[in-house]
Amino acid sequence: MNISAVAEAAGLPVKTVRYYSDIGLVPAPARSDSGYRSYDDAAVRKLVFVRRAREFGFSVGECRELLGLYEDRHRSSADVKRIATRRLEEIAEKQRELQSLHDELAHLVEACRGDHRPDCPIIDGLEARRPAAPE
Amino acid sequence: MNISAVAEAAGLPVKTVRYYSDIGLVPAPARSDSGYRSYDDAAVRKLVFVRRAREFGFSVGECRELLGLYEDRHRSSADVKRIATRRLEEIAEKQRELQSLHDELAHLVEACRGDHRPDCPIIDGLEARRPAAPE
DNA sequence: CTTGACCTTCCAGTAACTGGAAACACTAGG
DNA sequence: CCTAGTGTTTCCAGTTACTGGAAGGTCAAG
Numbered sequence: 001m002n003i004s005a006v007a008e009a010a011g012l013p014v015k016t017v018r019y020y021s022d023i024g025l026v027p028a029p030a031r032s033d034s035g036y037r038s039y040d041d042a043a044v045r046k047l048v049f050v051r052r053a054r055e056f057g058f059s060v061g062e063c064r065e066l067l068g069l070y071e072d073r074h075r076s077s078a079d080v081k082r083i084a085t086r087r088l089e090e091i092a093e094k095q096r097e098l099q100s101l102h103d104e105l106a107h108l109v110e111a112c113r114g115d116h117r118p119d120c121p122i123i124d125g126l127e128a129r130r131p132a133a134p135e
Numbered sequence: 136m137n138i139s140a141v142a143e144a145a146g147l148p149v150k151t152v153r154y155y156s157d158i159g160l161v162p163a164p165a166r167s168d169s170g171y172r173s174y175d176d177a178a179v180r181k182l183v184f185v186r187r188a189r190e191f192g193f194s195v196g197e198c199r200e201l202l203g204l205y206e207d208r209h210r211s212s213a214d215v216k217r218i219a220t221r222r223l224e225e226i227a228e229k230q231r232e233l234q235s236l237h238d239e240l241a242h243l244v245e246a247c248r249g250d251h252r253p254d255c256p257i258i259d260g261l262e263a264r265r266p267a268a269p270e
Numbered sequence: 271c272t273t274g275a276c277c278t279t280c281c282a283g284t285a286a287c288t289g290g291a292a293a294c295a296c297t298a299g300g
Numbered sequence: 301c302c303t304a305g306t307g308t309t310t311c312c313a314g315t316t317a318c319t320g321g322a323a324g325g326t327c328a329a330g
Contacts, residue, residue: 055236056236056240057236081244084240084243084244085244087240088237088240088241088244091233091236091237091240092237094233095230095233095234095237098226098229098230098233099230101190101191101192101226102223102226102227102230105191105219105222105223105226106223108219109216109219109220109223
């Protein structure tokens with residue numbers, strides 16, 4: 001399979017497939033006489049796996065970890081569970097943040113008449129509140 | 136005010152304040168004889184405004200837009216409302232995505248025994264499902 | 271005068287790609 | 301066999317929004 005075929009099969013852009021090979025996330029594919037990358041079905045499976053994991057918000061580094069576990073089924077699934085659970089917590093945290101963001105902004109939008117008067121609660125709301133300085 | 140004072144007042148790292156001046160997001164500050172940046176209260180207000188807007192998920196480009204509106208109160212608040220509403224929709228969309236992500240991953244984690252058996256529903260779940268190819 | 275904190279500029283790096291240029295490879299039609 | 305068009309290669313640069321660090325100038329205290 002040439003790169004565009006495998007890219008389509010995996011649901012990834014060609015550039016990304018090349019990139020994943022470049023950074024060693026997936027093994028370097030065989031090459032044809034003319035230098036074309038030649039992928040097999042195993043490569044497709046791994047790329048699909050990576051795409052899915054990325055969609056779940058796993059970083060490329062975490063994908064590397066997961067792929068290692070995926071490759072070596074003898075390792076305990078506890079490792080996988082640990083990684084996934086940590087990510088689950090991060091997602092939940094992000095959801096909470098997003099929720100408060102949404103509520104606050106929605107409140108401002110609601111309060112905004114959206115007409116041509118110069119005062120605007122959204123602007124005013126952005127201007128308000130000063131938190132503690134960072135680190 | 137020197138940069139560290141204004142940074143603290145605005146709740147931003149020094150580097151970021153310098154960066155915002157560099158990219159012209161906020162106006163280039165006056166300089167002392169020795170070349171030190173010298174900020175005034177208006178600069179602090181703008182930086183606070185930008186920090187808040189960034190916290191709301193507005194991109195730097197959008198902050199530029201908003202800052203323009205903020206600077207020119209004669210413009211209608213409809214513009215502000217339009218931008219904020221669009222962002223609100225994006226936040227809601229992101230929340231929905233995050234929710235389905237969370238549910239799916241939580242399901243997999245629950246199904247995972249987390250022991251030393253070689254099969255792992257999380258791995259299997261990541262391996263499954265192939266969507267349409269992108270763009 | 272020296273020490274230490276603060277400031278300057280510039281360069282590089284981050285994450286995860288994405289876009290584009292220049293050049294070679296392959297396939298189909300004429 | 302030639303040509304056009306598409307696919308592929310490598311490499312370099314750019315993206316976003318900073319962040320870290322080096323080399324060096326400045327300032328206030330003791």
